[in-house]
Amino acid sequence: MSFKRILLLPAIILFFITACQPVQGPHTRPQPAQIDTLAAEQEGDFARAATEYLALANTAEGEKQALLLLRAARLFWQVEQTENSQQALVQLNDALLSPQHQFDASILRAELALNDNQGEAALKAVANIDEETLSAGDSEQLYQIKIDAYALTENWLEKANTHLKLDTLLAEQTALETNRAALWQTLLKLTPQALDLFNPGIPPADDSGWFALAYAIKAYKTNPEALEVALEDWRRSYPNHPADPDLYENVVTAGTRLPEQIGDIAVLLPASGPYADVAQAIKEGIISAHYASGSDVRLHFLDITTDEFSRQSNVIDRYNEAVSRGASIVIGPLQKASVDALSTQTDLPIPVLALNRIDIRLSRPNLFQFGLAPEDDAVASAHFARQQGYQRAVILSPQGDWGDRVSTAFMNAWREVGGSVLYRASYNESDNDFRDTLIPLMGLDASEQRYASLKSTLGRSLDFEPRRRQDIDFVFMVAKPLKARQLVPQLKFHRSGQLPLIATSHTYTGQSDPQQDIDLNNLYIPDIPWMFTQHAEQDPAYQAIQAQFDGNFGGLLRLYAMGADAYRLIPELNRLSRDPESIYQGATGSLSINEQGQIERDMPWAQFKQGELELIQ
Known part of the structure; x- marks a missing residue:
């Protein structure tokens, strides 16, 4: 702005x-x-x-x-x-x-x-x-x-009250509409309790009407029948109010309307092929959450296949089969191509909780996208850095599409919160010595150039200790475990010193290995709650999986957690899809649903100490 x-x-x-x-x-x-x-x-x-x-x-x-x-x-x-x-x-x-x-x-x-x-x-x-x-x-x-x-x-109450003051001064219609739209969005950020407590007037005053309308929607948006009654009461109390019904119509009709009593659940996952192992781990998580819930709902697992010649998926046929079986909702599919195929359907009679995200940011009724997207970690890193008061970042990421996606997601989120990127460096994952990448990243080349210039001017050698650039607040690093264990020590060798290092969860295998991870000491990463026993050990679904695999998750714990959350999100979809501010505390993080129907995750933060990942918030 x-x-x-x-x-x-x-x-x-x-x-x-x-x-x-x-x-x-x-x-x-x-x-x-x-x-x-x-x-x-x-x-x-x-x-x-x-x-x-x-x-x-x-x-x-x-x-x-x-x-x-x-x-x-x-x-x-x-x-x-x-x-x-x-x-x-x-x-x-x-x-x-x-x-x-x-x-x-x-x-x-x-x-x-x-x-x-x-x-x-x-x-x-x-x-x-x-x-x-x-x-x-x-x-x-x-x-x-x-x-x-x-x-x-983020003082939404005072912002709303100021919009109300401004409304009394504006005469031009476009300006009035713009101000009222902003007022409405601000009111929706307040809790029902705040809207009721701080309502500035009484009926039929305009300022009171705005707060009362927002209260009705916030308080009853997950209960359509009660909301209709509340809106009728509001119309009687504020007959000449300037609020445009279109402002709340989309809120009333948005989101999904799953019945309170969920029927059968269809799960669309591949049983063979390159995604079979990932699908099996997610399936184990779904099953563990299902049995922990004690529900008598039936699960139907339908195999998703892709023709090796045409590359066409059978996902549409499987979805129609789920509908014909009377399923209330579908979990899956997993492959992006299959999710994309479902997104092109003009009508999805029962909701779909897809287990991946498609690149196009579209909004499709009854389609929700849930995945462990690396972009989530990047956005979380930007918010974490801002909370620490940092302003200036440098980025270190691998060459290629994955590195570009994650670093771009971080840059976009970092700039949105007011941060600046001073330098971005890309490394080759096939290398082991990253000197040529890290020297310019740390600004050591400029230090060496200043020394060479001074040496030439004075005509003699001098004691020289290269210094990194001093305007960096932190390094954001994108790397997988093997490269992270190489990059962190080399960053320290190239004068990173006490400079904070923030990375995505991809630097950690998910299995405790202090001897290997000692090289990651002081690195900050976000990770799922199930990665920390104090969050996970009381969860019956976690306990079941832990017992099944004797605590050796083989690096698949994040996928088990994703399966458990996919199952547990079903009864929460009505609430979350109608209110972007609502949160569900899940195994993969604090979950919410944005306007595109994508599940967003906020994860706890940890730091490596003596090779062990320790929770810090």
Whole structure:
């Protein structure tokens, strides 16, 4: 989101021509330097004009100096020289300005803070503004600043209340619709309890109506019959409310409507071929969760095959067979091509919980996509790093499609939370010595070049210790176990020092091996709850699998957990599919469903210590 609000050039010029007049008397004329600076501004050379206004401010005093500093700061901001704008504002004494100019300075400080994703700083900048003294235009500008700041701080209640204030000022229909749509999305982030407790009015007031409508949907969205009654009550209480029924119609009809009593379950998995071992592990997880539940529901396992010549899957036939058997839901298929085939069907009469994700981000009624996607780990890594206060990352990933997918997912998520990527390096997985990749990643080549230049200048050798670049906050690494055990020690050899290393769960085999994993010490990774006994040991499905395989999961524990979660998600689909904020605590993580019907996972974090993976949160 861009928080920059560009002022129209004529308005800027008119405002500051008046502001820059000397204050000595009515007949004083502008000095030549001021005239040249105004000309530069009128010609659109704002950077030069800002620099010259700053120079004029250094020779001025009092109100005139303050106005020149404010003018320079605004123009620096307009040409995206934010540091210069901030420095000009630091020199500015607001007490020398008129109330209107003090308002302008506060708004500019807030805009600069928002540009740096600093919501609290933006709110602090406008905290002393008296709303009751503002014009409608200034009020609108202030409310928009606050809305953006509350979004950054995730203060949804105050954001909603500010949208309501803004709504009373807007006259243009498009602006009203945009504000109300944003208000609605904000209200849906609040809990039913908060919506009820903090409702700002009583019927039939508009502000009360917004909160009451959001409460009805949040409280009853998993119970369609009760929701219909609640909406009828709302219409009677708020007969002239401006809320558009389309705002909640999709919420009412969205998601799946599985019956409370689930019937038979069909499971579509391959019994042979390259995916057979993966399918068998998932099947074991489904069965263990089924028997642990004590349910008398029948499971139908239907074999998915792919013709070796045409590459066509029989998944459509198997799905139709599941429907004809009276199944309430289908778990599977596993292969992406089969999931894609189902996604092209115009009608899926019973829901499908697919065990993979397709690349196209589509939304299809009754199709849910669940998988252990490596992109989940990448997104989790970006959020974890941001929680630690990190800002600047470098990325180390393998060459090829898998490495590109994971690193791209991380970059996208990292930039969404306000982080920056300083450097990205790709290594060849067939190599064992990664010197040529790690030296530029750590900036050691620049250090060596500086040494060579100094040595040439002085004409003699010097004591030299290469130093890595100092602007890195952490390294995000994508690697499988063997390469991770090579890369971590080599990173340390190439001066990573105490630099935090964050990776995906793919660096860990899933089997405790302290002798091998000692090389991973201090590495942070996310992993599924079942990977940690304190999370898993009380789960009957985990206990059953552990007993069956004598605790030797052979690196398949994540797949067993996925099968267990696939089974246990079925009775949760109504709730999760209607509310993206709802969460189910599963064996593979905290699970939710996004607007595309994809199951998203939030996992616990751990760190390698003495070769063992230890939970940290």
